[in-house]
Amino acid sequence: MTQRKVISFDTIRVACKNCSLSQLCLPMGLAPEDVERLDSIIKRSRPLHRGDHLFRGGERFRSLYVVKTGSVKTYAPSEEGGEQVLGFHLPGEIIGLDAIDKSCHACSAKVLETSAICEVPFQRFEELAAAIPSLQHQMYRLLSKEIGQDADMLLLLGKKNAEERLAAFLTSMSSRLSKRGLSPTDFYLSMSRHEIGSYLGLAVETVSRLFTRFQEDGLLRVDRKHVEVLNLSALEMMAGAPPSSAHKQRSN
Amino acid sequence: MTQRKVISFDTIRVACKNCSLSQLCLPMGLAPEDVERLDSIIKRSRPLHRGDHLFRGGERFRSLYVVKTGSVKTYAPSEEGGEQVLGFHLPGEIIGLDAIDKSCHACSAKVLETSAICEVPFQRFEELAAAIPSLQHQMYRLLSKEIGQDADMLLLLGKKNAEERLAAFLTSMSSRLSKRGLSPTDFYLSMSRHEIGSYLGLAVETVSRLFTRFQEDGLLRVDRKHVEVLNLSALEMMAGAPPSSAHKQRSN
DNA sequence: ATTGACGCTTGATGCATGTCAACTTGAGTT
DNA sequence: AACTCAAGTTGACATGCATCAAGCGTCAAT
Known part of the structure; x- marks a missing residue:
């Protein structure tokens, strides 16, 4: 002791x-x-x-x-x-x-x-x-x-949609943690969903739904604050370029 | 010469x-x-x-x-x-x-x-x-x-709606111009509506509609790039506090 | 004047995302 | 365990603003 x-x-x-x-x-x-x-x-x-x-x-x-x-x-x-x-x-x-x-x-x-x-x-x-x-x-x-x-x-706040924002947030956390010697694909988020939402200019509910969706799409495994990134390059893709899919709001 | x-x-x-x-x-x-x-x-x-x-x-x-x-x-x-x-x-x-x-x-x-x-x-x-x-x-x-x-x-981009954004932009221009010895209520904007929109995270059309509305509400007189501010304190109000009216989206 | 290009305005429509509400889950307390 | 409270999730609905489309003033080049 x-x-x-x-x-x-x-x-x-x-x-x-x-x-x-x-x-x-x-x-x-x-x-x-x-x-x-x-x-x-x-x-x-x-x-x-x-x-x-x-x-x-x-x-x-x-x-x-x-x-x-x-x-x-x-x-x-x-x-x-x-x-x-x-x-x-x-x-x-x-x-x-x-x-x-x-x-x-x-x-x-x-x-x-x-x-x-x-x-x-x-x-x-x-x-x-x-x-x-x-x-x-x-x-x-x-x-x-x-x-x-x-x-x-x-x-990010001016041009990206909700999906791109959360993807950018996650890849940014991943790379910053990695620079500090931690795993880029397995980490704990110390902030609440509400705080993530505020930071990204989104409602809590939107953040929550996106975590669920990313998990359904096989990009993540999420349990509360624990995040495992299953497909980092897909997330990076999503964070960077506009969504490859049809819709593209906010392309001001 | x-x-x-x-x-x-x-x-x-x-x-x-x-x-x-x-x-x-x-x-x-x-x-x-x-x-x-x-x-x-x-x-x-x-x-x-x-x-x-x-x-x-x-x-x-x-x-x-x-x-x-x-x-x-x-x-x-x-x-x-x-x-x-x-x-x-x-x-x-x-x-x-x-x-x-x-x-x-x-x-x-x-x-x-x-x-x-x-x-x-x-x-x-x-x-x-x-x-x-x-x-x-x-x-x-x-x-x-x-x-x-x-x-x-x-x-601004995380929490404010379109009206608040444009009001903030105009009051900011007003005060910055004023610090440089120019009129805080009568000035020319050197940027296009499109550029204002991009800066504020809004579509051109939204910016245009807001200029029209502000003019209808007696806050401004606008002619192309020329802006006369008729009610600066109302604009400042609008830029700072949430809109006094009913709706209040994005109060994350 | 005529033309064309561009920036701006205005109206109609649709969607992404906010809002509201109910429920679930987890952690701490008694 | 039972209770409490906050955080998170999920669904239903509403709306602000983007998008699409069309028309209009302005300016420069001809």
Whole structure:
């Protein structure tokens, strides 16, 4: 027991240089001594639990957050409890980039499952980036990547139908998980159907029906949050090109 | 005539320190001598004309572009000529930020009317930013701002109906033009109905019908590309809150 | 003027997907 | 087990908007 506790404690405060995510995350491309410098400004807290907030819309911006383990959703809370899910964030992904501009968070971030999070105080980070060109470059790349992904989402929401949207969501999860050393065809979704629907601009019921249909068509095996992808290339096909079948709404 | 030519030539190559956009653009917050340094790396070409490309999807990324006068659209070209409009860019706005990550443009940029464009070679810019902290900070802010605007669009495409979308588009144009010293209630749209539709995830016909309806309801006076906003606050209302009337689809 | 092309508008129709409602399932509590 | 509550599923129905189709103003080239 004591043993177990020690291991878990260690896991939480593993330094960047020992972190398996360093090739996806801020330290990418940095010299070892610069990784140490970056490491020295990062705060690592105890793990957060399902429903805990990293920050809420309206709060002052002080730090960026990086998922180390677990997953996080960002969302724009609206009056009357409704919310638009803006993104799901997996290990190595940075949260809070949209708040740099106004020094104030416009959206909220909530962890979807027990998660370890690295906090990066932004002001100190900025000083460090000025001194380490490769860190500055990596930061530009990460900001740019975020913009590119948002453009992909605009395309998805602007032009794709429900089937294509869910297929795109699943293949995207598959490839992101795969990059993190997990199976691209067998995984657990940490978000609810409702959250998936909000993210994709669809009603829960539509998402649910599509999961059923994909299963009937032999593309997936689904049990609650557990998804097994049986035909990944068919899903990728569906996500990318317009549906080969007859109907083609929204070809604006 | 010679006189006229000289003036126009002068207008094109006006330096950052004399540019009316400096408070919206990269030079914001820079000391005069740093503005000079930034200015020295910027290339200014002859004006581009309607339909000219700044860059096309697939091309190597070398420079960022800033609109000085006129307007530009970015779009993701798809097979079979269809395109998703990703954004419209007014003077002072930066184009190409999404390409830093992959060093390759994922979208295309085309000018909508005769426009003057400043080209910012990115590598030299990056060196300069490393040496000028306030320039680095401004660059982070601009990247972050872009991410925040994309989130607004995700919300629009994910949750808003056609009426709310067009109202949001018009109020956004109004406020952006107003920041540039133009009338917030009387302006010309440089893009076609088709492009507006693509941007908003709507069919051309829907956009056209909405313009007609807004006019019937006394919100606008429209003549081709010329728009006079008669009731700005009503439009803002409509863009923000769900429609006060009965129906409310897409309240996922 | 005439022509043609293009962008815009308007009407008629249909479908994809939202909405409403009822039921099932699973997980936690007593 | 029985109860509770939230999440998910499924069916029936309604509707907002896409699609199809036709007509109209505008502009440029002839």
